[in-house]
Amino acid sequence: MNDTVINLVGxxxxxxxxxxxxxxxxLSVARGETLGIVxxxxxxxxxxxxxxxxxMRPSAGAITLDGRDxxxxxxxxxxxxxxxxxxxxxxPASSFNPRQSIGKILAAPLEVHDIGDRASRTxxxxxxxxxxxxxxxxxxxxxxxxSGGQRQRVAIARAVIMRPAVVLADEPTSALDVSVxxxxxKLFRExxxxxxxxSVFVSHNLAVIRQVSDRVAVMRHGKLIEIGTAxxxxxxxxSDYTKALIxxxxxxxxxxRAPVELESGS
Amino acid sequence: MMAATAGFDFxxxxxxxxxxxxxxxxxxxxxxxxxxxxxxxxDLDVTxxxxxxxxxxxxxxxxxxxxxxSRAIYAARVxxxxxxxxxTVGLVGGTLIGMTAAYFGGLVEQALMRAVDLLFSFPxxxxxxxxxxxxxxxxxxxxxxxxxxxxxxxxxxxxASTQAVLRQQYIEAARSxxxxxxxxxxxxxxxxxxxxxxxxxxxxxxxxxxxxxxLSFLGLGAQPPDPSWGNMLSTxxxxxxxxxxxxxxxxxxxxxxxxxxxxxxxxxxxxxxPHMRE
Numbered sequence: 001m002n003d004t005v006i007n008l009v010g011x012x013x014x015x016x017x018x019x020x021x022x023x024x025x026x027l028s029v030a031r032g033e034t035l036g037i038v039x040x041x042x043x044x045x046x047x048x049x050x051x052x053x054x055x056m057r058p059s060a061g062a063i064t065l066d067g068r069d070x071x072x073x074x075x076x077x078x079x080x081x082x083x084x085x086x087x088x089x090x091x092p093a094s095s096f097n098p099r100q101s102i103g104k105i106l107a108a109p110l111e112v113h114d115i116g117d118r119a120s121r122t123x124x125x126x127x128x129x130x131x132x133x134x135x136x137x138x139x140x141x142x143x144x145x146x147s148g149g150q151r152q153r154v155a156i157a158r159a160v161i162m163r164p165a166v167v168l169a170d171e172p173t174s175a176l177d178v179s180v181x182x183x184x185x186k187l188f189r190e191x192x193x194x195x196x197x198x199s200v201f202v203s204h205n206l207a208v209i210r211q212v213s214d215r216v217a218v219m220r221h222g223k224l225i226e227i228g229t230a231x232x233x234x235x236x237x238x239s240d241y242t243k244a245l246i247x248x249x250x251x252x253x254x255x256x257r258a259p260v261e262l263e264s265g266s
Numbered sequence: 267m268m269a270a271t272a273g274f275d276f277x278x279x280x281x282x283x284x285x286x287x288x289x290x291x292x293x294x295x296x297x298x299x300x301x302x303x304x305x306x307x308x309d310l311d312v313t314x315x316x317x318x319x320x321x322x323x324x325x326x327x328x329x330x331x332x333x334x335x336s337r338a339i340y341a342a343r344v345x346x347x348x349x350x351x352x353x354t355v356g357l358v359g360g361t362l363i364g365m366t367a368a369y370f371g372g373l374v375e376q377a378l379m380r381a382v383d384l385l386f387s388f389p390x391x392x393x394x395x396x397x398x399x400x401x402x403x404x405x406x407x408x409x410x411x412x413x414x415x416x417x418x419x420x421x422x423x424x425x426a427s428t429q430a431v432l433r434q435q436y437i438e439a440a441r442s443x444x445x446x447x448x449x450x451x452x453x454x455x456x457x458x459x460x461x462x463x464x465x466x467x468x469x470x471x472x473x474x475x476x477x478x479x480x481l482s483f484l485g486l487g488a489q490p491p492d493p494s495w496g497n498m499l500s501t502x503x504x505x506x507x508x509x510x511x512x513x514x515x516x517x518x519x520x521x522x523x524x525x526x527x528x529x530x531x532x533x534x535x536x537x538x539x540p541h542m543r544e
Contacts, residue, residue, distance in 0.1 A: 053442050082444030095435040099457040108453075109443045158439070 003031040005166060005198045006052065011061035013047055013222075021047045023222035024061070031165075034192065034199045036213030036230065038206060038245070044222035045202045046090075049170050052200070053087055054078075065166065083113050086159040088188075090171040092151035096143040102129075102154055103139030109162050128157045132187060149180035153187065160191055167192070167199045173208060185211055206249050210234055218242050281533025285468075288526025292519075296342040305333035307340040307493050316509045326511040329501065334511060337493040338519045344494040345523065348409050348487070349474035355413025357467050360420020365451050365459070367421070368428035379425065386418035390473075391480055398486040408487045412477045416470050423466050427459035434458075461538045468531035472524040479520055495520050 006029040013022040022044040029035045037045045050056040052063055054070050063070045065081055073081045086109075089095040096105055106125045110116060116124065126136050132153040143151060152172055159167050172188070173181040189212060192199055201212050209216060210230060217227040218241065226239050237243045276283075295302050304324075311331035319326045325335040363382060367375040385393065397411035431437065432455075440450050475495075481487035482496025490497055495516040502512030 050438075053438075055438050055441055079444055082442070085442075087439065087442045089435045089439055091435050095439050097436045097440075097454050097458065108440070108445065112443055112445050112449070158443075 004028045005031050005066060006200065007062075007064045008048075008052070009062045011048065011051060011058050011063060013044070013051060013056065014059045020044075020059075020222045022051070022058075025219075025222075025224045026061075027217060027224060027227055029166075029198055029200060031198050032196055033214045034201055034212055036209035036216045037200065037202045037219060038204065038209045038216060039219035040204060042221075043219040045204075045219050046170055047222075048219070049087075049168055049200065049202050053085065053168055054081070079113065083162055084164050085166045085168065086162065086164040088152070088155045088159050088167065088169040088172045090174060092148045092155065092175055095155060096151065098143055100142075101139065102141050102143070102146075105143075105154070106139070106158055106161055109158065113162060115162065124161065128161045129154075131191070132157045147180075148176050149184055152176060152184045156184075156188060156191060160195060160197070163195065165198060167197050169199065169201045171203050172201075174203065174205060181208070188212065206234075206245060218245070278537060279533065281529050282537060283533075285526050285529030285531070285533050288522055289530055292342050292523045292526060293346065295339045296346040299340050299343050303333075303336035303339040305336040307332060307337040308491055309333070316505060316512075318509070319511060325515050326509065328498075328509075328512055329505060334498075334515050337498060338495070338515050341488075341493040341495045341498060341516065342519065342523070344405065344482075344488045344492065345475050345478055345520075348405060348412065348478040349471050351409035352412035352416065352474045352478070353467050353470050355410060356416025356420050356470060357463060359413065360417045360422075361424045361456075361459075361463060363417065364421040364424025364426075365428050365455060368425040368432065369447065369451055369455070375425075379421070382418045382421045385414070390415045390477065394477055394481060395484065395486065398481060403486050403489065405488050405492075408478055408481050411481070412474050415477065416474070419470065420463065420466060423462055424459060427462055428455055431455050431458045462535075465531055465535045465538060468527055468534055472527035472531070475520060475523050475527070479516075 008025055008027050011022060011025045012020055014020045025044075025048060027035070037048065039045045047056065051058045052065075052070065057071065065085055068077060068081060070081055070085075096102075100108075103122075103125060106128065107121055110121045110124065115121070125139060129136060129138050134150060134153055134157070138146070138150075138154070143154075146154065155172065159169075169188070173184050176184060185208060191197070201209065203209050213230045215228065216230045216233040218225040218233065218239070220241055225241050226233065226237070228238075233242060234246065237246060309332060311327070314323070314327050314331040316329055317323060317327045317331075323333050323335070325333075325338070328334055328337065363378050367378040388396070393415050394408075394411045397414060398407055401407040401411060437450065437454060440454050445454070478487055479494070479496035479499065482494040483500045485497070485500070487496055488494035490501075498516040499513055502509070502514075502516065505512050
């Protein structure tokens, strides 16, 4: 059962000498599992994701995908790495080129990796849109004509259209309304299960992390504070920081559990 | 402001329309010169030298008896050709340099932008004259020289616009798809920086007309007997007292043309600026 897909060893990123945005992080993600990375802003969780995505070079350490060093890959190897690892970004407003129609946006990964011909691409785009719950007519629309939730559905479509092994998501729902968040999360989990994806899901929102993750990693000040199964981390956190994080989540039932002090407070 | 959503907002577009009208007149004259001009610009008539405006020659005749109106109309051709090619050279060259510098950053950016600064440090006329002196005098070389003068302005604008676009997430998205640098530059960045560049091109067009006239005035552009507003002014200077129309006509033509392109550029900037973020 030791089928590791993503492996990080001693990954460090320093922007300024002496200050590490990500500090000596070692972790691995097994095939088919979702690792949730949680932490406050500035904890280095997004930086870590960008290093895995090969968007930002680590100062030290090694990152491998299916045994291949992500940063040492070039040429065909690099194309393979890129194809197998796709991303969903945080900001639905700026993650699409405003001058391109949704059809063109979804065709881009297929064109870059020479998958299929024009007809089969059009067919695949239609099917993928349908799968993420958008009408086929969406292909001719432009990003600004869609709502935030619809755009994140397109983002999911763009990430899975090449059938990658891994999807990395950076706060994909934090810019959305709570009701829309739930729908997009549901879609994400369904598609992940369908395609047997391995994923890393970054969020500052504990409730979201709890919903999607098999295992959870907690980060603070660039360091990995603790890592374990979601159940274990949420029910029996090891570190004080994790406990504080969990305690800070607003709990609508707390007043019925804890001694009520403000009887008539509204 | 409130009712502007429905229908055409005249107030908003008024500068563009006025500029477009003036530019349209000049372009029409330039393109259809053989049909618009009443005479050939080269026909000499020594019996009618330096005649004032009349029914036969609306804007008078020059020192060789040629029709001034016809020469001014044909001169528009030269000006438009030079300006068009010069702006194209500046726009294409400057945009490529600016995008490359901003995209790759580091040493590439330093080298490119310092080279551009070097070009920028020369006064435009001096730079154009020096380039003409080394390239030789011809209309084609005038186009190239003026185009090179424009490269720094377009480079800086393209670089700044590219830097703004690079901060957008769709650039990271394109990279993580595995898109090549060249493809990212032309497919993701270029379409998103075109609006300010087109505005700049309209303003540069006006400036190109002036620069071409200056070079021709100095004898470095269009060579006589080919008419150009600059060399018409140059000959008119010698007859300022007897035949002021020789200077006034090309001067007015330049004025209309430059005003038209400036209004068009300013208008386009006003229209595109607040509109960019809907």
